Amino acid sequence: MPRSEFEIIETIFAPLATSKAALGLKDDVAILAARQGKDLILKTDAVVEGVDFLPGDPPDTIAKKALRVNLSDLAAKGAEPFGYLLTLVLRKSVRDTWLRAFARGLADDQRALGVSLLGGDMSSTPGPLTVSITALGYVPRGKAILRSGANPGDLVFVSGSIGDSGGGLDALKKKKRRPALIGRYRVPQPRLSLGQALRHVATSALDVSDGLLADLGHIAECSAVHLAVDAARVPLSAALRNAWGEGEAAVLRAATAGDDYEIAFTAPAAERGKVMAAAKATGVAVAEIGWVTKGRGVDLLDKRGRPIGVRRRGYTHF
């Protein structure tokens, strides 16, 4: 394919997004005025065997990942999810036990995350298993946190730790036993309560799916600002440091790995206290990792404040 995914969306598909609700395809979600006083938030995302999960992954974790990558987007918008539509494209040879385990994964998550299956479709394929989900949530009208609200003077934050999922995939490929990292790759943790707590605090937010630097690039572009990220403050877990080491090389690898499903966001410097209070109230670690200035793009800075050369900002399907 001759061009990047982003270019294709912008040039080929964005002209189709004639409804205001599509936000010009500039955000991860579509926002429709719906319930009295609520905006309905919709998100659709597919996971494909061999691309987003591995052929041998347990069916319950495949189900959870398919659902959670969608809920993660809702979380980053400050939405409260309530349901989802499921499209399953399965090989004809799929076993009943596989399907049951898959559904059990969904049932667990429905209880844990407060959502219900709302409808769906099943189809057959000779090729890889594909799970496509459309998730729905509500947010108080006008309170969704978009990509476009970051301002010079804001600080940059990220939840949890970055790179664990990439470390997990790496371990699986190399057949290393790193259960903490592999668990993060297979079953991401949508930061729902944190996202809702950030509704009145964050100026912009999104979930980290392509890679921290790539996704912060979306905020920079949509907000027309520059983001500086201090490499030393990008949060790496002990498990990842154990696997990938410390220092800038490990941070760079983590910040471009993708599949994190953490929330990256900006908030005014004056609101730092409220951000940390939201983190504490919801039990989710939040790290301040950088700041917003006038300009364009994202820089990852070394100890001396100099930009680190980044070859590949994150994962792209094409």
Added chain:
Amino acid sequence: MPRSEFEIIETIFAPLATSKAALGLKDDVAILAARQGKDLILKTDAVVEGVDFLPGDPPDTIAKKALRVNLSDLAAKGAEPFGYLLTLVLRKSVRDTWLRAFARGLADDQRALGVSLLGGDMSSTPGPLTVSITALGYVPRGKAILRSGANPGDLVFVSGSIGDSGGGLDALKKKKRRPALIGRYRVPQPRLSLGQALRHVATSALDVSDGLLADLGHIAECSAVHLAVDAARVPLSAALRNAWGEGEAAVLRAATAGDDYEIAFTAPAAERGKVMAAAKATGVAVAEIGWVTKGRGVDLLDKRGRPIGVRRRGYTHF
């Protein structure tokens, strides 16, 4: 796979449908109370290369089919569609020209059918091209036409003609030149205006996707009634009669072929005039093909009123 799609949905997935909006997965759509005075209607359906369309099909017709099979469900519920979410799972080798033609197909249909792209996702696959769409529409609150409202004494109707799409697929496989039928296979015609006109008339409705007899079976089951269909009155187009001949064998083949995207519905016998007025007003042919009685199941009746043996009621993916 050991069981039918319907059994799997009923036993494995329906228990997950805890929201009232899911209608227990008994209908094709989920219905959410949304806009003031409106129910939001959502439908998700995927088309897979080699299953729902052929590898050589033009990209614009693939796009249209993916969208229209979803809009057809909305039509049958009496809904007015306004948007859709698109998940594209493409080979990495996909060409720019292919994508442009695909998007052009969508653009044409957006203009013709009054919908807007609302969001989406792109992913890569080594396997067959898959297009998953979630379509959204509104219907006046409580006015969606469900599968479950048929009553003894109602008549059974179907729009347009049945079997053309099956005839088109057959022609493509046999490399015969039958453009009218092939066009019906590649680009179905969602009966949107007819569906909306039936809101206050039809007691049950759905779109014919699996096959006329299979889909009427869903109405029979959800409404807990018996449907009798007079084979001689099932509408076959001149093009199909030219390809498959006349008589019961052709009707049986047509009524189990699937992919018709016509609306099958029931209405009280006293409302026959209103049904025909709706057909006339919207310019869509409607045929009265049978009647509803107490009991269970569907029978296709021969000239003497005897049930014709049916081996396979319609298409199933598994």
